[in-house]
Amino acid sequence: MSESSSCLRTTAAAYDDIAVTYAGLPRNDLAHFPLDRAVLAAFAESVRAAGAGPVAELGCGPGPVTAHLRDLGLDVFGVDLSPVMIDLARKAYPDLRFDIGSMDALELADGELGGIASWYSVIHAPPQDIPSYLAEFRRVLAPGGHLLLAFFESEGGPVTTFDHAVVTAYRWPVDDLAKLAGEAGFAEIGRMLREPREGERHRRGHLLMHRQ
Numbered sequence: 001m002s003e004s005s006s007c008l009r010t011t012a013a014a015y016d017d018i019a020v021t022y023a024g025l026p027r028n029d030l031a032h033f034p035l036d037r038a039v040l041a042a043f044a045e046s047v048r049a050a051g052a053g054p055v056a057e058l059g060c061g062p063g064p065v066t067a068h069l070r071d072l073g074l075d076v077f078g079v080d081l082s083p084v085m086i087d088l089a090r091k092a093y094p095d096l097r098f099d100i101g102s103m104d105a106l107e108l109a110d111g112e113l114g115g116i117a118s119w120y121s122v123i124h125a126p127p128q129d130i131p132s133y134l135a136e137f138r139r140v141l142a143p144g145g146h147l148l149l150a151f152f153e154s155e156g157g158p159v160t161t162f163d164h165a166v167v168t169a170y171r172w173p174v175d176d177l178a179k180l181a182g183e184a185g186f187a188e189i190g191r192m193l194r195e196p197r198e199g200e201r202h203r204r205g206h207l208l209m210h211r212q
Contacts, residue, residue: 030068035194036150039206040065043117043148044072046189046208052114052142058103059121063089066096069117076117079106104129104136111142119150123169127159130177134184141211147186151177153193153205162202174205185212 030037047055053075057066060078062085069076070093077097080086089098101107103121116137125133137147154160154171161168178188186209194204 030064033194033197035192036204036206037068039148039150039192039208040068040117041072042190043115043146043208044069044074046146046210047074047115050114050144050146050210052145053111054113055115055117056106056108056113056140057117057119058106058137059118060089060098061085063093063096063098065117065119066098067093070096074115079103104133106136106140108140110139111145113140113145114142115146115148116141117148117150119148120152122149123151123164124167125170127170130180131184134181134186138185138211143211145211146189147181147207147209147211149177149181149205149207149209151205151207153203155203171202172205174207177205178207178209181207181209186210187212 055069055074055076057069057076057078060066060080063078066076066078066089077099078089079099079101080089081100081102083100086098086100103118118137122130122133141147152162152169152171154173157171158173159176160171162171174191174193178191182188189208189210191208192206196202196204
């Protein structure tokens with residue numbers, strides 16, 4: 001088994017174990033985070049304006065962001081590696097589609113999507129694997145399709161691990177992640193950095209890009 005496959009299996013198992021508790025955390029309620037809602041709204045407006053196809057939320061967990069994007073007028077479905085998370089999402093939002101799948105090998109045709117929301121879903125990927133994820137995102141996006149990346153930002157430091165409650169995660173300098181996305185064929189539209197709120201430990205980063 002490759003190191004990457006082992007990491008994916010470990011991450012899926014860890015989220016399976018904590019899925020019910022995770023689904024009930026306040027951070028899954030976007031009503032508490034106006035800046036997060038604003039960047040999701042900008043993403044949704046950009047996708048609608050481009051009219052390039054459906055949207056996938058990759059690493060959708062129990063589904064609240066997928067449902068929020070639906071409420072913003074998008075034709076959206078969710079994908080997650082954790083079968084337990086997908087089961088919770090299907091029960092919570094029975095009108096939406098949720099699939100079990102891995103972000104590094106999506107069962108989607110080339111250019112099938114008009115948008116991808118990766119909402120803190122690449123945080124567990126080892127840094128050396130990020131380019132392959134971005135390449136897969138670009139493959140399934142139509143030309144001009146949009147990508148929204150949300151991640152933990154390193155606040156002036158290098159890429160570094162931190163003790164995420166579920167499994168090892170990484171904090172990224174926003175410029176470094178934007179550079180990798182550019183090398184993968186994405187052009188940056190804008191970025192948003194949000195300082196941690198009460199109960200949060202790290203700055204949050206958001207990159208809105210489109211496929212060149």
